[in-house]
Amino acid sequence: MRDVGIVAFAESQLTYGTTNTPVEMIVPTVNEVLKNAGIERTEVDFWCHGSCDYMTGQPFSFVAAVDALGAWPPIIESHVEMDGAWALYEAWVKIQMGEANVALVFGNGKSSAGDMNRALTLQQDPYTVAPLWPGLTAMEGIGACAALQAGTVTERQMAEAASRARRDGAKNGNVLVSGSESADELLSRAVTSAPFRDHDLPAMADGVSAIIIAAGHAAKRIAKRPAWIRAIDHRIDHQNLGWRDLARSTSAAIAASEVGVHNDKVDIAELHTTFSHHEQLLINALQLRTDATRITPSGGALVGNALMAAGLSRFGHAARAIFDGTADRAVAHAQQGACLQQNIVAVLEGN
């Protein structure tokens, strides 16, 4: 396998209710990640985009995004109807097979365009589940209840995840909510849709995330300390909630095992926790030791969840910790679908 590293990351200011079009949102972030890398767009030999038509309310919405790339002369480019983290995966495949050396990947979402809790129902079985319009929060609530009952997650762990996310969010700055409440304080708040309190839910956001990855020599030329992608793997679970053990994330565990998360010490893990109970489920699946591993120091999606970009942002924040020497070995994680249906995990190393 070729050595491939993350060499630059940019994330737009997260907002809710932007009046820009998706393309107007993308241009500045794409330009910023190029600037962070110190390269021209002509040096990028593969582009890959992750987005979802139902998040913008328009079929072929990604087509317009090509306008944001200055795709002239024509470029080698692809699009996945997935979180931008999977766009990174496709770029990694391209680099592995020798078709590219430098790739720019991005994900974008405008959660404020509509009622995403309702829209996300349309991912479910169109014959038996979607027509009931359960909504994402309700489906996640089923998952959380199952985990609480099985004892794989506790209510306190959920509150602690939320409390830490809000405190980290205050430091990060680029989030939608933050706070300094302790877990006890959060636990004293009202349950709004059992077993969730409001802080257990993601802060939906509009945003763009972009990353540049590069192979061997190119990576070393672009970044002082690339975040080398030592291994990356993604897996999916059954969708039908009745076929799954919702008290654990089987697909996350397989992906983590494939990339060897627990072969060595993990300094930080950026987990794509959209509902607070996900954090402990993922810690279990990835077999992380919380005494040795700092969990999601960016604050994560609980405090700023730009759909289709938030997963890629986890990769970006994990890479940043390598860039600045905060971590030598980091884990990046992204997921999509109800109840952690699909998970991607990568091990990033500085040395």
Next chain:
Amino acid sequence: MSDKAADKPLRVRMPIGIDYKWCAGPASTDYLTGLKDGRLYGRRCPVCQMVYFPPRNGVCARDGVMLGESVEVGPKGTVTTFCIVNVPFLGQTIKLPYVAATIILDGAHLGFSHLLQEVEATDVRMGMRVEPVWRDKSDWDYSLENISHFRPTGEPDAPFDDYARYL
């Protein structure tokens, strides 16, 4: 097992409704506000200097940069190519046949599609010079539909070489 009804697969209709908020974005806001006043505004790319009308997503797709200054264009333009529509389709209310033309307004460098009327379909030519016919002012909204259609100006056709690069 000769139950006919059970043999036939069941098909049901399940309408899906989701409301979305749609934003025009800053570049198109200029253009739409202009239309409300009966004026035609495009935007110029600061790199290639081409004028986009309409300004689409607010970026120059060739250069990947935000479009710059607002530029008034038209009102006359040139038909670069066209289609004679003979088929009724969803939502179509105009008498057949009619001409949907690709028009580049004077001062702009990008074609857009609009109706061409007050001329027989068979007399329409590539290169024909045309002008907008506006609806009654009381009907104006933030829409290119404020222009009812375009019609020939009677000027000589533009030479093919003048617009060939925009086909």
Next chain:
Amino acid sequence: MGANRCAVVGVGQTNHTTVRADVSIAGLVREAVDRALESAGMTLADIDAIVIGKAPDMLEGVMMPEMWLTDSLAASGKPVFRVHTAGSVGGSTAIVAAQHVMSGIHKRVLTVAFEKQSDGNAMWALSVPTPFGVPVHAGAGGYFSPIIRSYMRRSGAPAHIGAMVAVKDRTNACKNPYAHLHEPDWTLEKALETPMLWDPVRFIETCPSSDGAAALVMVSEDVADTMNVPKAWVHSTAMRSEPTMFAGRNQVSPRAGELCAEDLYRKAGITNPLEEIDVCEVYVPFSWFEPMWLENLGFAPKDHGWRFVEDGVTEMTGKLPFNPSGGVLSTNPIGASGMIRFGEAAMQVMGLAGEHQIDGAKKAMGHAYGGGSQFFAMWIVGSEKN
């Protein structure tokens, strides 16, 4: 290129028609998948990863349907990947799947693309009216018809070329049991009598609207070498994109298509495509795109594509048969159409094309495009290792 070899060892497609009311979306997908697996002598349990493609989710009203199809593809615990690149998606999905093998990451990859247009409202989903949009006055064919007029003006092509292509494709489709349209009685004379819909485009020069799916099984060289089934070796793949619209963009012969073909031939070691390629399955949703693509892909000199058509070069008996399967003009399940092209190209070099087999085909091209003629995906497959 340091890539590993990859071979197509299984091809499957559904029977295509306007409404496949006899199956669910999952059933449609499984019909293609099961046929592909059967031709490879494999089962779903043998598959390492699945790559799924389709055009906009709004066509069926299921968001990211691969998440749901996981259940019917027994994919739990495996990697499932979803590609969406507009009309070219069937081709780009096959390419992404091949690259999962060529990169050395997986050994046995299944790819499937589908569209069940009858489950939704395709006319609506392909052009959902958005506020402030430029009014569209021309319907489905209205976007491409002016471009075709530009081509005719530039090249001096006579008006009957489009009908010639249509008659050829519809006649070829009668030899393909899976094709949607089986209309054996077309003549040029009758074709020219069909109504002009979007002048210069006639009724016969447009494609049908189909339900359907296509699937391919691709494996690494070491696996392929142990298998006693026909194989199509992937000699090269290429993709290119350009913006929908900018001042001065050539919409008749997009630069992205030209560059994509040049890259494809270079990687396959082809210096004279007309001489070296035996058969092409090219994405032609309006018949006039055949002469346009003949030029864009470097087979015919500029402005001469229509002469190839007139001289019968693209007939099944000609020097370079185009779409012996009947093409998109006879079968169009949007998201699957590109993968059908790629699969039909593979079937030709595997010798599996039955009545529409081109004898002795050794190298074949699969081609797909989408958006406003702006996304291109192509591959060359061969009966021998590259």
